[in-house]
Amino acid sequence: MRIALTGASGIVGGFVLRAAQMAGHQVTRLDRSTGFHLGDAPDLGGHEALVHCAFAHAPGRYRGGEGDDPQTFLRLNGDGTRRLFDAAVRDGVGRVVFLSSRAVHDGHPPGMVLPDDLPARPANLYGRVKAEAETHLASLPVKGTAIRATGVYGVAGKWRGLFGDYLAGRPIPPRVATEVHGDDLAAAILLLLADPNPPAQVNCGDLILDRHDLLAEVRALTGCPHPLPVRADPTPLRIQRCDRLRTLGWQPGSVGKLRAVLPDLVP
Numbered sequence: 001m002r003i004a005l006t007g008a009s010g011i012v013g014g015f016v017l018r019a020a021q022m023a024g025h026q027v028t029r030l031d032r033s034t035g036f037h038l039g040d041a042p043d044l045g046g047h048e049a050l051v052h053c054a055f056a057h058a059p060g061r062y063r064g065g066e067g068d069d070p071q072t073f074l075r076l077n078g079d080g081t082r083r084l085f086d087a088a089v090r091d092g093v094g095r096v097v098f099l100s101s102r103a104v105h106d107g108h109p110p111g112m113v114l115p116d117d118l119p120a121r122p123a124n125l126y127g128r129v130k131a132e133a134e135t136h137l138a139s140l141p142v143k144g145t146a147i148r149a150t151g152v153y154g155v156a157g158k159w160r161g162l163f164g165d166y167l168a169g170r171p172i173p174p175r176v177a178t179e180v181h182g183d184d185l186a187a188a189i190l191l192l193l194a195d196p197n198p199p200a201q202v203n204c205g206d207l208i209l210d211r212h213d214l215l216a217e218v219r220a221l222t223g224c225p226h227p228l229p230v231r232a233d234p235t236p237l238r239i240q241r242c243d244r245l246r247t248l249g250w251q252p253g254s255v256g257k258l259r260a261v262l263p264d265l266v267p
Contacts, residue, residue: 001193004047004093006030006038006084007054011155012099015182016051016189023190030054038080041087049193050088052081053099063103063126070125081133085140095143095198097189100134102150102178102205102240103127110236116203116244138200145198147188150205150240153258154182156265159214163266166215167224174232176210178240181261184252191248203240206252210234217262 003020007013008029020027028047030036031054038056056076057066066073081098088096105114107121120131130146137144153159166172185204192198212231218224242250253260 001048002026002028002046003049003051003193004028004030004042004044004088005051005053006036007052007099009033010053010055012149012152012182012185013053015152015154015186016053019183019186019190020051025190038076039083040080041083041090044088044091044093047091047093048095050084050093050096051099051189051193052084052096055099056080057126062101063106063124066125073125074129077129078132081129082136085133085137085142085144089140089142093142095193096137096140096145097192097198098133098137098144098146099189100130100146100148100201101127102148102203102238104131104134104148105238108238110238112238114203114238114240116199116201116241134201143198144200145192146201147185147192148201148203148240149185150178150180152182152185153179153265154261159265160267162211162215163218166218166226167222167267169226172211172215172229174211174229176208176232176234176237178205178207178237179209180204180206181253181257184250184257188245188250191245191250195248199244202244203242204245205240205242206254207258208234208237208239209258214258217259218266221263221266 008017009031104120104127106123122128122131134146
């Protein structure tokens with residue numbers, strides 16, 4: 001399959017690029033290294049699929065990623081994404097996978113279980129931009145899927161500050177969150193591209209990860225003597241169900257994958 005991939009030099013895009021190439025797909029990179037910028041409507045002729053991972057945001061921030069310039073954030077990520085999807089339709093691209101976010105559900109009550117087909121209810125600009133892009137994609141005559149991903153780990157920068165604080169003996173505030181490895185997210189995207197009748201939206205999450213448990217693994221690797229943070233209250237977490245991906249055969253790595261990659265992530 002010939003795939004156009006935006007954000008190929010980014011975190012998620014990098015995982016998708018490697019997975020797609022290893023699977024034998026021909027990938028056209030659409031990122032700054034090839035002159036692509038959000039807002040462009042590139043020539044996508046000859047491509048069978050578009051995977052849209054590019055996103056413009058303040059460094060290290062997604063929620064709140066607009067910083068002090070919400071209008072530019074909206075123009076690039078909102079108008080730019082719609083323009084890109086319209087270009088895919090214009091050029092006869094058969095399918096689109098859009099990297100959305102579980103942030104589209106931030107307006108739902110704390111502690112709620114999130115099924116795949118739950119309507120979006122964003123509570124911030126980040127979630128709103130993603131939700132509006134999902135709606136536009138669903139309105140187009142193309143096989144499109146929004147993949148609502150949770151936090152992504154697997155790159156060295158993800159927990160660098162947290163691990164550094166723990167190893168230095170600085171106090172660690174409690175926190176629990178949901179995570180998925182970038183390789184597992186990329187595998188889910190490839191499954192969606194191969195599905196002859198892909199769903200309009202799917203959830204993608206794996207681990208419920210408390211800092212206490214994560215740093216316990218770091219302590220086991222390093223022998224660090226510092227105390228672990230107390231466990232956070234998991235009750236407010238909104239937990240994604242990923243039934244649609246699992247029906248397609250998706251099997252994330254869970255704790256085993258976390259333990260396998262941690263030695264490469266700990267400084």
